[in-house]
Structures are given as C-alpha cells and as structure tokens.
Amino acid sequence: MPIPETLEDARATLSRVFGFASFRGVQEQVVSRVLAGRSTLAVMPTGAGKSLTYQLPAAMLPGTCVVISPLIALMHDQLRAANANGLAAAALTSVDMDRELTIERFRSGQLDLLYVAPERASQPHFRELLTRSPPALFAIDEAHCVSEWGHDFRPDYRLLRPLLDAFPEVPRLALTATADRHTRADILAQLGIREDGLVIAGFDRPNIRYRITPRDNALRQLRALLGEQPGPGIVYAPTRNGVEKLAAQLAETGRRVLAYHAGLPAELRTANQAAFVASEDMVMVATVAFGMGIDKPDVRFVAHAGLPKSIEGYYQETGRAGRDGDDAVALMLWGADDFARARMRIGEVEEHRQPSERARLDALANLVETPTCRRAVLLRHFGEHPPETCGNCDNCLHAPGVTDATQLARKLLSAVYRTGQMFGLGYLEKVLTGAADERVTDRGHDQLSVFGIVPGEEAALLRPVARALQARGTLVTNEHGGFMLGGDARALLKGEGRLDLVVAPKAERTSRRRRAA
Ligand code: ADP
Ligand code: ZN
Numbered sequence: 001m002p003i004p005e006t007l008e009d010a011r012a013t014l015s016r017v018f019g020f021a022s023f024r025g026v027q028e029q030v031v032s033r034v035l036a037g038r039s040t041l042a043v044m045p046t047g048a049g050k051s052l053t054y055q056l057p058a059a060m061l062p063g064t065c066v067v068i069s070p071l072i073a074l075m076h077d078q079l080r081a082a083n084a085n086g087l088a089a090a091a092l093t094s095v096d097m098d099r100e101l102t103i104e105r106f107r108s109g110q111l112d113l114l115y116v117a118p119e120r121a122s123q124p125h126f127r128e129l130l131t132r133s134p135p136a137l138f139a140i141d142e143a144h145c146v147s148e149w150g151h152d153f154r155p156d157y158r159l160l161r162p163l164l165d166a167f168p169e170v171p172r173l174a175l176t177a178t179a180d181r182h183t184r185a186d187i188l189a190q191l192g193i194r195e196d197g198l199v200i201a202g203f204d205r206p207n208i209r210y211r212i213t214p215r216d217n218a219l220r221q222l223r224a225l226l227g228e229q230p231g232p233g234i235v236y237a238p239t240r241n242g243v244e245k246l247a248a249q250l251a252e253t254g255r256r257v258l259a260y261h262a263g264l265p266a267e268l269r270t271a272n273q274a275a276f277v278a279s280e281d282m283v284m285v286a287t288v289a290f291g292m293g294i295d296k297p298d299v300r301f302v303a304h305a306g307l308p309k310s311i312e313g314y315y316q317e318t319g320r321a322g323r324d325g326d327d328a329v330a331l332m333l334w335g336a337d338d339f340a341r342a343r344m345r346i347g348e349v350e351e352h353r354q355p356s357e358r359a360r361l362d363a364l365a366n367l368v369e370t371p372t373c374r375r376a377v378l379l380r381h382f383g384e385h386p387p388e389t390c391g392n393c394d395n396c397l398h399a400p401g402v403t404d405a406t407q408l409a410r411k412l413l414s415a416v417y418r419t420g421q422m423f424g425l426g427y428l429e430k431v432l433t434g435a436a437d438e439r440v441t442d443r444g445h446d447q448l449s450v451f452g453i454v455p456g457e458e459a460a461l462l463r464p465v466a467r468a469l470q471a472r473g474t475l476v477t478n479e480h481g482g483f484m485l486g487g488d489a490r491a492l493l494k495g496e497g498r499l500d501l502v503v504a505p506k507a508e509r510t511s512r513r514r515r516a517a
Contacts, residue, residue: 063136231300307338
C-alpha cells in the first residue's frame with residue numbers, strides 16, 4: 001500500500017503540475033499502485049485519462065519513465081502535452097533527429113519521460129542504455145498490441161518481455177482502452193504482470209446513443225443523420241476511395257465536410273484535422289486512421305458507413321463522440337457484403353489466427369443482430385455486468401419485432417445446396433418463389449423440390465434472412481458472389497438451431513413506407 005504521504009504528494013503534484021483538482025475514476029488507484037512499485041494493467045476507455053497515470057509518477061519519481069508507444073504521431077502529441085506541463089520529455093524514434101542529445105539527457109538523468117517505439121525498445125543497445133541508468137517505470141501504452149486476441153496485434157510488442165525481465169525491480173504499467181477478457185488475460189501473461197494487478201475502469205458511456213441498422217442507402221441514411229444532428233461529427237468509411245466519394249456527396253448537403261485518410265498529403269491531413277478540432281459544425285469523413293489522440297470533446301456523432309473491424313474498434317471509434325458528457329449519437333450502417341468480405345479475409349490470414357478472428361467477427365455479428373440492448377451487449381463483451389436495458393439505444397427506445405424465420409432460412413439453405421452452391425440471392429429468389437424464368441427452366445431448376453416453396457408474402461423476408469445468415473457465417477459467398485453453405489448451415493438444415501429475425505420497429509417501418517409512397 002502506498003504510504004499516505006505519497007498520495008498526498010501525488011494530489012499536490014496533480015494540481016501543481018497538471019492543474020487538475022482531483023483524480024478521475026480509477027486514476028488514483030493506478031497511480032497509487034505505480035508509486036508503490038506494483039506492476040499494473042490499467043484498462044481505461046478512451047478519454048479516461050490514461051496518460052496521467054504514468055506522467056504523474058514520472059513527475060514525482062526520481063529517474064525516467066520509459067514509455068513504449070506504437071505510433072510516432074501519438075507519441076509526439078503526448079510529448080507536446082507533457083512538455084507543456086513542464087515535464088522533461090523526449091522521444092527516440094526514426095524521425096527524431098536529436099537522438100544523440102536525447103540519449104545524453106537520459107544518461108545524465110534529466111528526463112522525466114522517454115518515449116520509444118517497441119521495435120527500438122527491444123534492441124540490445126537500448127537495453128544497454130537502460131542498464132547504465134535503470135528507469136523508474138516502464139509504461140506500455142496500447143498494451144493490447146501484445147495480444148493476438150487483441151484487435152491490433154503488433155509482433156514487435158512480443159519482443160518487449162526480455163527488456164522488462166532484465167529489470168525485475170522496475171514496475172510495469174500496461175495501458176489499454178480496449179481489452180475483452182481474453183485479451184486482458186493475455187496481456188497480463190505476455191507482459192508478466194500478476195493477475196491482481198488488473199485495474200478496470202467502467203466502460204459505459206451513457207450519453208452515447210447507439211443505433212445499428214442495415215445499410216439500404218448509405219447516402220440517404222447519412223443525410224438523414226446530418227439533418228437531425230447538428231454539431232461536429234465523424235463519418236468512418238472503410239476505404240480511401242469511399243472516403244473521397246462520400247465526402248463529396250455529403251458536402252452537397254451544404255454542411256462543411258472534409259476528408260481524412262492516410263493517402264492524403266501530410267500537410268493536408270494536419271490542416272484538415274486542425275480545422276475539424278476548431279470547428280463547431282464540421283463533418284469529417286475519414287478512415288479509421290483519423291481520431292487517435294485527437295482531443296475534441298464536443299463531437300456530436302460518429303457514424304460508420306460500413307462494418308467496423310471489431311467490437312473493440314467500434315467502441316474506440318464511437319468513444320470519440322460526446323466526451324464532454326452531452327448527448328451524442330453513434331450510428332452504424334452494416335451490410336451483408338461487409339460480413340462476406342470480412343469472412344473471406346479471415347480465410348487469408350495465417351491459420352493459427354483464424355479462430356480468434358472468427359470469434360471477433362461473430363461477436364460483431366451478435367452486436368448488429370441482437371434485438372436486445374446494444375449497450376448491454378457491448379459492456380458484457382468488456383466483462384461488465386450491465387442492466388438488461390439502457391433506455392438509450394435503438395433497441396431499448398423502439399423494441400424491434402422478432403420473427404422466427406427458421407423455416408424460411410432452411411428453405412433458402414436448401415435451395416443454395418440443391419442448385420449447386422453457386423448462385424446469388426436474385427436467382428435463388430426466382431427458384432424459391434417459382435418465377436417463370438428461362439434461366440431457371442433451362443437449368444431444370446423448376447424440377448427441384450425447392451421450386452416455388454416460398455409464398456409471395458414471405459419473399460420479402462428472403463433478403464433479410466440471407467443478410468442474417470451471412471452475418472453469422474451460415475452463408476458464405478464465393479468470389480463471384482454466389483452463396484455457399486458455411487458455419488452451422490448443415491446443422492440448421494438437419495433441424496437443429498433456429499434463426500430469429502429482427503424486423504424493423506413499427507415506427508421506422510411506417511416512416512419508410514411513407515417515404516416510398
Ligand atoms: P486517454 O489516453 O485515456 O484517452 P488522455 O490521457 O488523453 O486520455 O486524457 C483525456 C483528457 O482528460 C485530456 O484532455 C486530459 O488532459 C484530461 N484529464 C486527464 N486526467 C484528468 C483529471 N484528473 N481531471 C481533469 N481532466 C483530466
Ligand atoms: Zn439499450
């Protein structure tokens with residue numbers, strides 16, 4: 001336990017150096033542990049104030065805090081912030097030209113903080129440097145990068161362990177915003193931190209309203225969002241081309257719109273980011289390259305035009321909305337093709353990583369398909385025990401209807417199988433509804449037992465059924481977009497399992513019909 005005076009000192013330093021009146025949430029707990037020399041994994045959501053938990057000890061402890069951080073841009077932001085607070089901080093990276101000077105400052109004990117990238121930290125000469133002047137603390141930022149279960153695995157992080165173990169007396173502080181139970185356990189094991197060193201901050205962001213809906217017309221759906229939601233917002237699109245196109249289209253609404261992706265020149269990226277941070281109404285259309293380390297508390301909405309990579313990614317990206325605590329919206333538009341592509345990509349990664357990738361995608365499928373509270377699904381994913389309903393997500397606000405679509409799903413799977421697992425939904429629809437079509441009769445598919453077994457009034461459900469089956473991997477697509485059986489398809493055909501289909505809430509359905517009329 002930290003000696004009470006130390007905590008008093010910490011509070012004094014908090015206000016004197018950082019200008020904060022009090023600790024937030026678990027900060028005090030983490031700082032106390034670190035000052036007592038106990039290794040810790042702190043899981044704190046974005047915006048919870050992770051940097052302070054090592055910068056404050058760095059300001060208090062004799063000796064340097066070595067911070068391992070994966071992104072040079074992020075490092076430099078933090079460096080600027082630390083220097084602004086009067087801490088002596090420097091970075092050793094490939095782009096910092098004053099390496100000799102930094103090493104000299106470190107050796108002579110002038111640095112509070114030394115930022116270093118993992119690939120450099122794991123090199124022998126860095127270890128030698130530390131041997132001569134051992135650090136006061138190792139802070140490992142974005143610690144989920146050490147885990148293959150994490151959403152952002154970086155092999156370089158695996159090489160850190162020998163460095164840490166070379167200094168057994170130096171406490172380790174691992175930090176991450178997003179880690180499910182698996183990843184958390186893995187980080188502890190990989191970085192050699194005892195299980196009782198885990199400190200978790202609450203993940204709930206009650207002011208964010210989650211809305212997740214199939215994408216029928218992204219542009220129309222996003223325009224509607226822009227129409228009802230003033231204030232600055234971010235729209236994430238999956239590709240650079242998608243970003244450019246969407247930015248141009250959304251600019252036609254008259255709202256100020258800028259684009260951001262890694263393919264733009266560095267100066268333009270910096271200028272666009274600065275303009276967004278300063279603005280009160282701007283929409284930034286961006287790839288996920290945008291947002292890390294950006295301090296803009298009044299973002300009123302974050303929209304995903306396509307499926308995010310994982311629940312962790314989704315949580316982190318939506319977490320950029322409403323940091324000021326005022327109401328904010330997180331809208332996700334997803335399509336069956338997003339899942340088809342993601343499942344195809346899993347087939348391309350190394351085999352030993354496929355199970356974790358698949359589990360990650362299944363978790364995401366569960367989030368988008370659930371008729372229950374989105375927040376509860378999210379928080380359970382992060383190991384919390386939330387109430388069943390939150391009152392501030394789409395499903396809580398307008399309970400969706402649920403239809404048992406098991407029979408229809410079986411009919412569709414059976415048609416996929418009997419036509420040879422090569423046709424897309426359009427063709428299968430014709431077969432199933434018994435449409436008079438030459439292509440069907442030429443192939444003799446009008447002779448199949450599945451021909452015409454779906455009555456007209458059920459036909460409209462075929463598309464949502466196919467979408468749900470694709471999301472959960474029961475249907476997968478070949479390279480031509482033809483459906484093949486996957487996942488639990490055979491079990492479902494044999495009469496096991498079921499498919500409950502979420503149908504749009506009544507309010508939304510009538511408004512859609514009105515618009516169509
Ligand atoms: P994270 O890295 O967890 O996303 P940051 O370390 O960037 O969060 O901190 C988020 C914001 O909260 C920053 O603007 C920081 O200055 C502020 N902050 C951190 N700790 C406190 C505190 N105890 N009181 C008030 N503001 C704080
Ligand atoms: Zn809810």
